[in-house]
Amino acid sequence: MNIKHLLIFSMVLLLGACSYLPELTLNETNIQNKLSETSDRIVLESASGNATSALIFYPGGLVDPHVYLEWQDKLVTENQDLMIITVKMPANLAVLGINNGLKVMEDYPEINNWYVGGHSLGGTMGAELIAGSPDKFKALIFIASYPANDKLKNWDGAALSIHASNDGLSTPADIEAHKADLPAAFVMNDMTNFNLPLQSKTHYYEIQGGNHGQFGNYGVQDKDSVAFISRADQQTQLVTVINNFISAL
Amino acid sequence: MKRNFVFGIIIAVFALQQVFSQELLIGIKPHQLITAGNSFDFGTGGTSLELAYRQNLQTNLKWYAGIETGTSLWGTEFLANAGLVYCKSISGIWSWEVTAGLQQGIELFRPASLYTGGIISTIGIQAKISEKSSLAFNTGLRYVFCPAYAQYSYISTSLQIPFSLSYRLIL
Numbered sequence: 500m501n502i503k504h505l506l507i508f509s510m511v512l513l514l515g516a517c518s519y520l521p522e523l524t525l526n527e528t529n530i531q532n533k534l535s536e537t538s539d540r541i542v543l544e545s546a547s548g549n550a551t552s553a554l555i556f557y558p559g560g561l562v563d564p565h566v567y568l569e570w571q572d573k574l575v576t577e578n579q580d581l582m583i584i585t586v587k588m589p590a591n592l593a594v595l596g597i598n599n600g601l602k603v604m605e606d607y608p609e610i611n612n613w614y615v616g617g618h619s620l621g622g623t624m625g626a627e628l629i630a631g632s633p634d635k636f637k638a639l640i641f642i643a644s645y646p647a648n649d650k651l652k653n654w655d656g657a658a659l660s661i662h663a664s665n666d667g668l669s670t671p672a673d674i675e676a677h678k679a680d681l682p683a684a685f686v687m688n689d690m691t692n693f694n695l696p697l698q699s700k701t702h703y704y705e706i707q708g709g710n711h712g713q714f715g716n717y718g719v720q721d722k723d724s725v726a727f728i729s730r731a732d733q734q735t736q737l738v739t740v741i742n743n744f745i746s747a748l
Numbered sequence: 749m750k751r752n753f754v755f756g757i758i759i760a761v762f763a764l765q766q767v768f769s770q771e772l773l774i775g776i777k778p779h780q781l782i783t784a785g786n787s788f789d790f791g792t793g794g795t796s797l798e799l800a801y802r803q804n805l806q807t808n809l810k811w812y813a814g815i816e817t818g819t820s821l822w823g824t825e826f827l828a829n830a831g832l833v834y835c836k837s838i839s840g841i842w843s844w845e846v847t848a849g850l851q852q853g854i855e856l857f858r859p860a861s862l863y864t865g866g867i868i869s870t871i872g873i874q875a876k877i878s879e880k881s882s883l884a885f886n887t888g889l890r891y892v893f894c895p896a897y898a899q900y901s902y903i904s905t906s907l908q909i910p911f912s913l914s915y916r917l918i919l
Contacts (some may be wrong), residue, residue: 516824516862517855517857517858518822518823518824518857518858519857520857520858520859520860520900522841522899524899524900525899525900525901525902526899534902536785536901536902536903537784537787537789537791537903538781538784538789538791538792538793538821538906539792540792563823563857563900565900565901588792588822590819590824591823591824595787614869650825668758680811692782725790
């Protein structure tokens, strides 16, 4: 952490920034796959440990990185080739660790295909990670998120943007407003409706009735709107669309 | 009567200030990990800013109390620190010290923050840069814990090497 980070952190702290804790404990999450954790990452992989692809996941801003474990575990169960590496961020702010994903990659030389995903601020910073090393990654998955600039507009990888109709933070209007910053848009009308090949395109899927906070397990987030589907329903759609997307790559 | 009492207090405080040397310390403290949870882990344990007040108890012995805030293994934290310092002068400019203290505070979470605590011991060297101020570098060992975080994570304790660079103002 350099002085700039420390100043940003101090400002955030002065504003009373507390991170959202998971609503579920590790026992309640009932992980089915192999879970390991170090100071800088949480790794989920199948018990066989034969993953050939990996998703580097950046958590949302001021959200504890364990809040995504429930749906991540389901995704690994459905796709045993996939390892998910959730990167822990200083102060739980991905803006302070944009390139931390690159350090993680060095430890897994057996992985052939690297993807980046992130929720909210995490997705925005994941896009920055790819913008800095576009050839290292094959896909980018935004969850309730959009890029901060148009650096990836001509990127030849595959992008997926999943958002929710009742998201009060990354609203559907926000997602729409940033479509021009990403490769060519294709709006999906169901969870299997991909326009192949996926490269150089951005696929958009909207979860009807979902909201921002239900992409993780941390309760109601400030300024979010009310969901009219359950968290389980929202996360089931999330896992299905991501799995279909990765399978189609 | 009341005015005499207040005047007496002011005189007493002033007199104490002359007897017990005091200093204010502001420092930056990065933490290098040795363990995280039950495993060796050589990552970073966060960086904090420290503000402390020190006062002499005896010739070479001081007590200190202060606050510290910064990033931690679990997010962000706010700590209250207190402890003792044994210091010895080497020359007119240089002196060394050994500190031992306790840390009590909170990890900043919502809906409710979590209790965190630690014990810390350091050894340091201090260089006088003027009549009223000095710079110091300390390092040592720190054991920190956040017991309630064990519900959510495999990592709720850590052994760390703190590094501290501080500016000290003699009052």
